[in-house]
Amino acid sequence: MPDAAFPRMTSVPETAHWHAIPHEEVAGRLGVTSAGLTPEEAQARLATHGPNALPEPPGRPPLVRFLAQFNNALITFLLAGAAAALALGHVVDAGVIVAVVLVNALVGFIQEGKAEQALRAIRNMIAPHANVVRASRRRSVHARDLVPGDLVLLEAGDRVPADTRLIRARGMLVDEALLTGESVAAAKNEAPAPVEAALGDRHSMAFSGTTVAAGQGAGIVVSTGTHTQIGRIGRLIADVEPLATPLLRQVDAFARRFTWVALAGAAALFAFAVAVRGYGWSEALIAVVALAVGVVPEGLPAVITITLAVGVRRMARQHAVIRQLPAVETLGATSVICSDKTGTLTRNEMTARRLVLAKAGLAEIAVSGIGYDPQGALGWQPPGEDARGDPAEAAALLLRCGLLCNDAHLHAENGVWRAEGDPMEGALVALALKAGLSPEAERGAFTRLDEIPFDAAYRFMASLHRDPQGEAVVFVKGAPEDVLKLSGAPGGGVWEAAIARAAAAGERVLGFAMKRLAVAPQRLSFDDMREGFDFLGLVGFIDPPRPEAVAAIAECRSAGIGVKMITGDHAATAGAIARQLGLAENPVVVTGAEVDAVSDEVLVDMAASTSVFARTSPENKLRIVRALQSTGAVVAMTGDGVNDAPSLRQADVGIAMGRKGTEAAKQAAEVVLLDDNFASIVAAVKEGRTVYDNIRKMIAWTLPTNGGEVLAVIGAILLGLTMPMSPAQILWINLILSATLGLALAFEPTEPGIMERPPRPARAGLLTPFMLWRVVLVSVLFTLVSFGMFFQSLWRGQEVEMARTLVVNTLVVMEIFYLFNVRFLHMSSITWRGALGTPAVLLALVAVVAGQFAFTYLPLMQAIFDTRPVALVDGVMIIAIGVALMAVLEGEKMLLRRLGIFTASQM
Structure with missing residues (x-):
């Protein structure tokens, strides 16, 4: 300067x-x-x-942030349901609904501000x-x-x-x-x-x-x-604008439509009851409130939250820590995983894979073993060339050079080998151990006198030693081209071709040389490095793929999930690893410079067809994620560095590495992997699909109950009939079932073949065509059976209170049998596994039965809900109705599968 x-x-x-x-x-x-x-x-x-x-980071005042949590159609509708319950005098039910709303608002308030935490x-x-x-x-x-x-x-x-x-x-x-x-x-x-x-x-x-x-x-x-x-x-x-998760988008859209339909229906029914049927204002209002109570799935948000929380616990067992509840379900919707390479798809442990010897006519030696574990062996490549002798003996000088011109040490912690020092030097120590050399013995016998540290200006490291005979020897390792210059190795382009082959296989290559000196100098200088070196050969290193990552990628492909590697590494290295991982038959590799050179429109097609993005910048990663999202893909992005934070924030679900990840990456992500392992991502996706399945089962089970109640109320008003259930009894059904059977569905295990289905479309509604059909079918069946039980009881001369008691018990029993049917949406429920249920289902079943016995026979409950005791013959008839419903729905499920009416994406 x-x-x-x-x-x-x-x-x-x-x-x-x-x-x-x-x-x-x-x-x-x-x-x-x-x-x-x-x-x-x-x-x-x-x-x-x-x-x-x-x-x-700019932030909103806490009060504004908290109030913003209530700006949601579902929240508004829940508060309306609470008001309806309060209007009926059911303070406890109203309090539960308000409590659910407040809990949801508090969770959103606490979770908001993720960008501020990442910036901090x-x-x-x-x-x-x-x-x-x-x-x-x-x-x-x-x-x-x-x-x-x-x-x-x-x-x-x-x-x-x-x-x-x-x-x-x-x-x-x-x-x-x-x-x-x-x-x-x-x-x-x-x-x-x-x-x-x-x-x-x-x-x-x-x-x-x-x-x-x-x-x-x-x-x-x-x-x-x-x-x-x-x-x-x-x-x-x-x-980066945070994106709503697929589930939240679906729930919000469902809630908006549901709210307007319910309000319009309630207003029309109120007008019809007053103007046509001649109901009094108070009587019509009670009927409409009963409709509102029946139609509002007040337990839905709570059960969804609990289902997500169960998923969080399950994912923790898969080494995935969830920082935000909706991310559980988003993982299940993932259609593309953009993964880092180092440490996620690979072991992040350099391994010597190939030796090319100078003295043996450029013969190659393959090295087995993975990472720093010294378990492995050396063998000629191709195998069977025994005439060359022992490969370890043939490579002895190269191995000794790599071990002595080296400052790394290996040690085992709880059976896991770690390297202290440069990763490639640690791999050379492991290589020497595989060949039978003792680092302590060799370093003791060859005393180091001086060294020239590695410098990017000359790209090699040299060390001066005194051998056991007292002679001076200099060992050199470094960039092959520079070490070749020191030794003046002949061979034209032969060595260059060997280096190119190793690079094409994704290997980093070091060259090795040695020289004996007549007299050991006091200091090793560059004058000692000018000539006289014997080139010993090359060693190729690779960060090997995780074996479990190879299996996980294959599982992703069977599940219709695309996997793209986005790395800062060189294109050749990334492409070679991609081939070993099986990302694609012929993985397309694109560099960050090529991404910079295209427009956003062109990048959409490029992102879809490319398997590997190499030498990428933070802007590249952000653009790639946005390009994939523009096609409707639900993108999961992994990362560990600050450079990954913007794309982690942009992705539908950001996944940070727990071991090597920076705090900025963890704060920007929704999921943190404790083991930095790609296989854990796939396991978490599987759990996410299970969570979504369970939410769908819960909705498919809940809505027909509400639908049956609503249709019964509407039918009674339209036909001018006595309502088969009172508003208080409707509340009882909703309360006893959602708090027990609905909750049990949150603990359902994974259905077989879940990772053989394609990802569900990101823009799909909460209710698929199959679920809409199921809701309508089961609601109609529930309504017809309710009226049938009600009128046959009246026909037998029983009082209205007795008829209503039979209707409530029949609905509850049908819900029990329907639960066993809905536990398996993609297969038959009439199996030994289906009949046994799960501990959660059995506990819920006991609770419901106990609750219904109290509802029917306990004097206090009879006084509250105006019920009557049910005779044994009526109880047997109710059970028979439940069995018949199960048979009908199982037959319907079998018929639909056989006819192929609904595709996998419509289920």
Whole structure:
């Protein structure tokens, strides 16, 4: 950096290409010398540019946020139901409904503000202090006080405080996973990077929020606050509008239609009762209130909430923590999963997979085993070439070089092997163990005297050792092209072809060489690295796919769920992993640069046909998710870094990694995976489908009860007949059934073949054609049976109170048998499994039976509900009616399946 003074600047030139400009020119543009800014100039720039911090997210006042929870048609309708119950004097029922409304409002109030939490988590990632040079003196300043032009000093372990153009980098590696998703730390140097370089390839930049993993350096601050890469991501999160989940959209649409139909029907019925049937005002009002009480499914929100809560508990057993209840059901509607690669689809453990030996005529050795576990073996490739001898012996020099020119260590924790140090160096230690070498013995026998740390400027590491005979030997490992230059290895394009083959297989490749010295130097210098090296060969590394992820992707394909890999890794590596995972027969790979080059309209088709997106930016991920959603897809997005937060927020369900995920990603997501495993996502999708199935069963079971009651009330008024049930008895039916049998459906297990069905359409209504048919059919059957029981009782000369008691008991028994029918919507219920039920069903059955005996025979209940005791013969007849209903509905189910009247998406 030049020492001459540059004109002081009060504004930073607007450019997006600091990485491509020589650092001397950057210093000139920002008006800074090697002495750094003066305190006065720093203060002036702070006043101009503002603090190096992200802004507080805007928020609504708490009262406004709370009241907004009531701006919902279903909530309004529930409150109307509470008013109706209160008008009948049923204070307890009204209180329960109001309590449900308040609980829902409180949950929404607490859950709201997810974007603010994500922004707050990102702000916390900015380093609190930074070491700078100002007025030729090293100072520690608060990160908020950094300004463009500040000269920042960076060391291993430091968190980068602002976007910085490096002017010096010595062995500098920066962990940029939170921005790029790369599992390997990025090597840095001060040379300009190409203008078109992706974020992960800008080797001349250190970005705010990333961590210096090794080495040291210095740089000029070029962007602060919201102008940094991490600040830009914060702006993206703030701009994302949260989407309602499919279930909430369906419930809201259902509630709006339901409300208007119910209100119109009640008004028309009231007018008809007064004008045509000559009812008095109070009598007509009581009839309409009975209709309102019958039509309002007051237990629906509570049972839906409980069903979702049961799903949350079940998903926790699958290592998926749900942060928002509706996300349980959204997972079940997922039609596309956009997944990160590293650690989710792969193990996030580098593994040496291939050795190419120089002395054996470029013979290849395959390495078995996965991750850092030293279980595995070396074998010639192709196998059966025993004439070459023991592969471990043939590769001994290469293995020793990889083990000694290495600072990593392996250790086992509870049977799980972990690497301390660079992942690729850890893989080399595991490789040596597989070949029978002892790291402790080898490092003890070959004493290290000195080393040259890895640096991006020369792209290799060298170590000087004294061997057991007392001779000096230098081992080198690094980028194959650079190690080949050191050794002058012959062979024309042979080695280049071997490197290209490994890269095409998605492998990262290191080259290895060694040289013996007559005399060990006091210090290992670059003069010792000029010539005389023997090239030993290559090692190819890969982050292997998780075996369970391969099976999970196959299950997704059978379930009609698309899987797309969106990663910051290189295209060749991502494509090779995609083929091993079975994402597609011939996975299409598209880079972030290609995404940038197309319009939103073109991207829709590209997103649908592409299996792998590589070298992607946060904007790329956001656009890809939106493009998929524009086709009607329900998108689940996984991520772990700050760069993933906007797309996690945009997706229908965001899934953050619990182990390696940043706090910003977790706050932006609805689901957190405790094991960072793609298989857990698929298990959670299966549970989500089960939850939705159970909600549908509960609705298919609840609405006919209400429908039967409503049709009975309407029929009585239209025909001028005595109502077969009183309003209080209607409330009793709703209360006893929704609190027991309806709740039992929340605990139903997964139906067989659930992952063989296609995802349900995102825009499908809450009531499918099959469910509408079922509601109408069962409501009509309930109504006809109710009137039949009522009039046959009157025909036998029994009083109205006795007839009504029989009707109530008949409805309850029919609901019990109907419950066993509706437990299996996609298969027959007449099975041993169907007959046994579940513990929840059996407990609910006991509670209902006990409640009905009390309703029928307990004097207190008889006084409250005006009931009469039922004779044994009538009880047997009621049970027979329930059995007959079960037989009719099972026959209907079988007939519909055989005729194929309803498709899978209409069920």
